[in-house]
């Protein structure tokens with residue numbers, strides 16, 4: 333399962349990408365229609381968020397049938413066509429596997445509720461709940477019918493955690509993975525996969541809502557190895573990525589070291605918590621640059637030294653747009669978008685682009701709570717009010733942090749509904765669609781810059797294969813790193829602020845070659861001044 337490290341992944345949130353039926357919801361035919369656009373961007377693999385039958389309490393992460401297509405998105409024939417058209421354009425697909433929990437509408441849960449003991453053992457049932465909290469608010473346990481028992485749900489009440497200790501559960505889930513693999517997909521993204529291994533005896537844990545009691549438990553590695561062996565392990569070039577909630581470098585090295593045969597790479601989220609007050613998401617705080625820089629350096633170096641592999645990203649369907657978090661978008665949207673892109677596309681790991689990022693899309697700037705639909709956001713709003721926040725304060729927090737920020741319809745052009753649909757979309761379009769859309773941006777600054785970054789990774793093995801080393805660690809403004817492969821060296825400098833900054837350029841690079849920058853006419857010398865949000869990559873020609 334050796335992956336091609338030159339590849340770049342593009343994430344599509346199917347509900348919001350392109351609607352071809354006029355029902356206000358994106359669909360598989362919409363994805364097929366846009367495959368040439370993705371090929372033009374240059375990506376190799378497309379990760380799709382869940383499109384399986386689901387009551388949509390958590391937008392498809394509550395699956396009621398693992399082996400079918402939700403008619404809302406199309407049919408199995410559409411899926412097969414999508415794989416075929418993708419192949420013609422050099423684009424493979426990565427599917428989202430939600431194996432930690434299933435919907436309470438799933439027949440396994442329904443049979444369990446009806447008293448079938450075989451299926452009751454598919455879930456985690458206890459007489460006494462622990463003190464763990466659901467990640468979406470409230471207790472992580474709810475009454476299991478009228479049995480007097482409780483079932484575990486680390487997420488919404490409608491998402492019941494599956495009991496991986498039961499071999500029948502593993503067998504069923506591996507069948508699901510093989511079903512989609514046999515349909516021709518070339519990758520999987522495993523949802524909250526480091527939460528699957530629960531201890532036999534569950535105990536109270538007052539720290540951090542109970543997370544240490546169920547996160548990264550040692551048995552998780554065994555389950556991942558079993559899954560690897562039972563499903564994708566022998567497939568050449570197959571790409572797997574685990575979403576690792578609140579994880580550690582130590583564990584991510586184990587999850588991703590090739591010889592352990594677990595997964596090809598891991599997403600961690602520490603760098604996206606640098607604007608949390610006291611580790612709490614539902615707060616407002618300017619991002620802490622030193623913390624971000626330190627995390628990037630630590631993960632970059634330790635994963636490099638230990639032969640692990642990172643998934644590199646700033647955006648996904650659970651995060652507000654990075655531009656709104658890290659950049660002065662009023663004045664420097666294009667500079668900021670291109671700098672952020674270079675800071676991960678030139679780094680060590682596999683870069684992920686979340687739809688709309690390549691055109692510099694922003695948070696939608698909604699005016700009222702009525703515009704939000706995400707279950708986590710709605711719960712958070714109520715909890716903030718209960719905690720004594722005013723309606724205006726609670727709204728401001730939801731507006732900054734809601735997952736709906738990234739889930740708004742893709743902005744294709746300046747026509748009604750941003751060219752996403754002929755009808756009112758399921759989630760309101762962002763306010764900026766008339767100026768920020770694919771039609772205008774394709775010849776703008778951001779989209780072509782992404783194309784160049786993707787090409788560079790394909791052409792230069794120092795980018796895809798080189799080691800990672802921190803640089804300019806004392807800078808309060810610049811996140812910089814070096815890559816090294818054999819005698820070759822590359823320096824990447826990223827100014828994370830709207831102020832200029834002057835550095836002493838490392839001697840090896842003073843006569844180097846500028847590989848890429850988001851400003852024209854860069855002169856190298858002993859002193860180097862970086863402009864607002866400037867990114868600059870220099871190949872050393874001295875060896």
Ligand code: GLC
Pocket residue numbers: 390393394430487523524575649650
């Ligand atoms: C992951 C998904 C998120 C979902 C949750 C529960 O974090 O990315 O969207 O709500 O898992 O499945």
